[in-house]
Amino acid sequence: MIKLTKRTEYGLIALVHLAERQGQVVSAREIGEQYPVPRRLLAEVLKDLQHGGLVNSTRGAHGGYTLAAPAESISLGKVVAMLEGAPSVTDCTAPETAQPCEVHATCPIRSPLDRIRGGIWNLMEQTSLQSLMDPGPVVSLRGSLTPSGKAAPELES
């Protein structure tokens, strides 16, 4: 199914919240109080974001989280990749699967499907956290589905 998980949804809520108070240390509890987000799960998500280096965490009494980078430089793609694992359109397109997918040779939709995946991914890569907050147009894609199929050059590395 084409959808994002709750983890990503919560993560985005938190990130946007952090972005609004850039610099300030915000606790998971505070965020959990403002939105109907199970704070326990939110903490889990924040932890993952911290692992990925998107947020900094401060422990201890008045601890909490801050954005580790400006909102403009955080792409939706990064968040999704971090919170949901490697994205793929079908299982056999997942690079780490390493199973050459027996169809491979015959499968007539493999590479096209790859292009779709690239397009979706490109969409997310080009969407920054900042633009998610802006009211205006987010991004203008063009030529996102090129024959090369490599619309999303680098993901995480």
Next chain:
Amino acid sequence: MIKLTKRTEYGLIALVHLAERQGQVVSAREIGEQYPVPRRLLAEVLKDLQHGGLVNSTRGAHGGYTLAAPAESISLGKVVAMLEGAPSVTDCTAPETAQPCEVHATCPIRSPLDRIRGGIWNLMEQTSLQSLMDPGPVVSLRGSLTPSGKAAPELES
């Protein structure tokens, strides 16, 4: 997770196969023999496609399926919507959920997330079965994420 289900994958394989022999009646068994697709499940998928009017089915001895429309007029979006149900980026964006999603008012990422969904959807809507088969560029998106957020005007109706 951002991915298509096996159902869609199998459906696309079948549709492409049907498109290649446009006009000819092709049985589920034949398709199942060419690709490592459980023919039982394939039949299930084909049935759904028939329900949605994308393919015609002929019963009886030399029965099978044919494309119900030219490959150019079948969009990837239609197939996905038909095989995976209403697409949504998060649960609360699903129209039929009807739960107004308590955050709604406060949720800072609802509408942006909606735009993402629209963008992805738009991508699929603009990708025809035919273009999936062509080797060239598939589609050139531009302005897919407009502030209006309604990048995908009509879905199924």
Next chain:
DNA sequence: ATAATTCGCACCGAATTGCTGCGCTTTCCC
């Protein structure tokens, strides 16, 4: 009749998802 097909359920096992519990560590404040 018989064989080849699709059709319509219903069902099962496995994986994923959303969520919670419990205890530990770190840090601030008194």
Next chain:
DNA sequence: GGGAAAGCGCAGCAATTCGGTGCGAATTAT
């Protein structure tokens, strides 16, 4: 120093979804 506040790590649980199958009925060419 002691307590409270906060993050960290791991493990587990319930519900849903997904991939796949079984079985029989209906339909049609030979």
